[in-house]
Amino acid sequence: MNKKLALLIVAAAFVVNGTAQNVKIVNTKNYLREFGESKDIESLNKAKENIDLAAAHPDTKDLAKTQTLKAQVYVTIFDNSLRLENEKLTTITDPNKRNLAAYQNTSSAPLSEAFAACNASKAVDTKGNYTSEVANYIRSIAGHYENKAIADYNAKKYADALPSFEKAFEINGSKDSASLANCALVADRAANYEKAKLYYQKMIDNKQGLGNTYSSLVNVYLMMKDSVGGMDVLKKGRAAYPNDINLVITETNYFLKTNNSKEALNNLNIALAAKPADANLYLVRGNIYDNLANPKDAAGKDMEKPKDYDEKINAAEADYKKAVELKPDYFDALYNLGILYNNKGVALNKKADMITDNVKYKAENDKATAEFNKAIPVLEKALEVSPKDRNTMYALKQVYARTQQADKLKAITERLKNN
16 A cells, blocks of 8 residues: 555545444534424433534534534433423422422433533634524523522522532622522521531622621521631621611620620610511510529529619519510510519518517518419410420419419329320
């Protein structure tokens, strides 16, 4: 064989090989068209087989048309899998619920392949011939990831929802504030605090979410047992948004966790000035006054009452009553108020027991009975709100015994046995 003939044979081999790969692209298009007409899964499998070979071969893998077609094939694979899952869920009559359930059961692996192919196409499409087509596929891919994330989120499968929200954020880009917020929220609820911290910080850097984002990030630090880091974020948040009431409340909660009652009270006064109809704030402030009036040591034993006991316990009573006024079925406020009256009665009883003068003893004992009588209707209302709360039952059992109400004592004792 002469040299010229050998070169012709080699050139012909290249032509044949290149043509073979182009045939695979043509075959892919034909199989896709057949699948669109018949929904025959074998046609879709053949389309995948051909495009995978073309996308892997040196002669065709770096062509924009190859990668764009691959994106189309894999989006179609996902769409078909989703359709088949929908068809299986015949017991779910609501089409929206059925679709979300189908998303949960459909693997996102084809979407990942499709997105990679879109990026590969964009990298080599210097003339922009496929820009519009690729953009459509990317929108479709992002939408699928978002729907899959929402499906898992609604099912409270936060750890499963997070990767899909992250992929949507990656696809849509850093300007997609909604996807970023979703990533932060879902990471937080999935207890993936490292990622929650990352995404909340990105939101802060983007000035997104205002004071609420700082509050959420503080809580993440506290969940990670990093109170120093949490306090640093809190200071920055308060400096950036000094009038944000949610940050004030977050700071108050921090002070409560660190037993800084003075600062907590200062903040609660600020919060109540801004939200005077917030029953929860009155409950929290009442609880602080209550604890200050009835201090306990590290072991939980009662300590000596402060000199301003009456002032503090009256302030606690006023706040509990205000909370109940604003929210009549507020169990915590009702229970705390009832226990406050009971505790006042117990303290007066102890004081009476130390008096030897019968007249003075009776006067003090009557005061105790009056407090017990005030506790009864409040605790009964609390039990009405939460009928199975055993702590309330025990408290009522005590006050019924102290006020010698035999019938009610017998009834509550029986109720405790049956609950």
